[in-house]
Amino acid sequence: xxxxxxxxxxxxxxxxxxxxxxxxxxxxxxxxxxxxxxxxxxxxxxxxxxxxxxxxxxxxxxxxxxxxxxxxxxxxxxxxxxxxxxxxxxxxxxxxxxxxxxxxxxxxxxxxxxxxxxxxxxxxxxxxxxxxxxxxxxxxxxxxxxxxxxxxxxxxxxxxxxxxxxxxxxxxxxxxxxxxxxxxxxxxxxxxxxxxxxxxxxxxxxxxxxxxxxxxxxxxx
Numbered sequence: 001x002x003x004x005x006x007x008x009x010x011x012x013x014x015x016x017x018x019x020x021x022x023x024x025x026x027x028x029x030x031x032x033x034x035x036x037x038x039x040x041x042x043x044x045x046x047x048x049x050x051x052x053x054x055x056x057x058x059x060x061x062x063x064x065x066x067x068x069x070x071x072x073x074x075x076x077x078x079x080x081x082x083x084x085x086x087x088x089x090x091x092x093x094x095x096x097x098x099x100x101x102x103x104x105x106x107x108x109x110x111x112x113x114x115x116x117x118x119x120x121x122x123x124x125x126x127x128x129x130x131x132x133x134x135x136x137x138x139x140x141x142x143x144x145x146x147x148x149x150x151x152x153x154x155x156x157x158x159x160x161x162x163x164x165x166x167x168x169x170x171x172x173x174x175x176x177x178x179x180x181x182x183x184x185x186x187x188x189x190x191x192x193x194x195x196x197x198x199x200x201x202x203x204x205x206x207x208x209x210x211x212x213x214x215x216x217x218x219x220x221x
Contacts, residue, residue: 015061015145015146015147015151016055016057016147016148017146017147018030018124018138018146018149019052019054019147019148019149022122023054027121027122029118029119029120029121029122030051030052030120030121030124030149031050031051031085031113031116031120031122031123031153032050032051032052032124032126032143032147032148032150032151033047033048033049033050033112033113033123033124033125033131033150034048034064034125034143034144034151034157035047035108035126035157036064036157036158036160036161036162037157037161037182038101038105039184040183040184040202041182041184041192041205041207041208042165042168042177042182042188042198042200042208043164043165043177043181044096044161044164044200045096045104045161046089046090046108046157046158046161047089047090047105047109047112047157048086048112048153048154048155048156048157048160049087049088049112049113049153050079050083050085050086050149050153050156051083051084051085051086051116052084052148052149053082053084056148057148058079058082058148060074060078061075061079061151062151063142063144063145064144064151064154064159065144066145067155069162072158072162073159076156076159085116085117085118086116086156087111087112087114088112088115088156088157088160089108089109089112089115090160090164091104091105091107091108093199093200093201093202095107096202096204097202097204100204101202102129106131106132109125109131110131110132110133113135120135121135121136122136122137123136123137123138124140124143124147124149125137125140125150126140126142126143126150126153127140127141127143161181162181165177165178165181166178168200172198172199174194174195175188175191175192175195176188176191182200184207189207192207192208192211197212
């Protein structure tokens with residue numbers, strides 16, 4: 001319990017602070033976990049789990065939202081080259097609609113962790129919600145800016161999901177997925193109104209559900 005009390009009470013001084021505290025507390029393998037795609041109207045939610053070598057510092061790795069697409073791609077390769085293990089998992093829109101986005105996010109994170117080999121002995125999770133894993137966990141608000149491991153996971157998750165949405169642009173033309181990646185931009189909302197939802201839209205999300213055929217408010221009855 002002592003090592004967990006120190007880990008949960010400490011304030012980070014740098015982006016390796018949480019990892020250093022974990023090492024001092026007796027943990028030998030720390031995984032950072034983050035997701036991409038909770039807010040979009042289309043596409044999966046994707047999570048990544050990353051174990052970096054103890055003490056490794058990767059210049060430029062930060063919250064993926066602060067980086068340009070080109071920078072994320074470069075850092076994706078850097079992380080994949082240096083990480084001890086990386087797990088990535090996605091939950092599709094149909095499952096998001098069935099269990100809700102929070103539970104789908106937790107499921108994606110758990111699946112990403114389960115892919116890691118060897119398994120870590122501590123999880124650092126971006127946000128405020130734990131996952132259904134027996135492993136020790138710490139949730140960290142704005143963890144993608146405070147922990148290098150979580151920042152690395154945020155980049156892996158974001159690049160993986162963006163690549164998928166770019167592929168979907170040619171599968172479902174007219175929606176502009178390669179540009180907005182499924183988020184509710186004005187052009188995306190207009191496309192949904194004109195074309196109706198496609199198979200990768202989240203049918204329970206506001207901005208989509210109104211345009212599902214048969215919906216009481218549908219404009220395409």
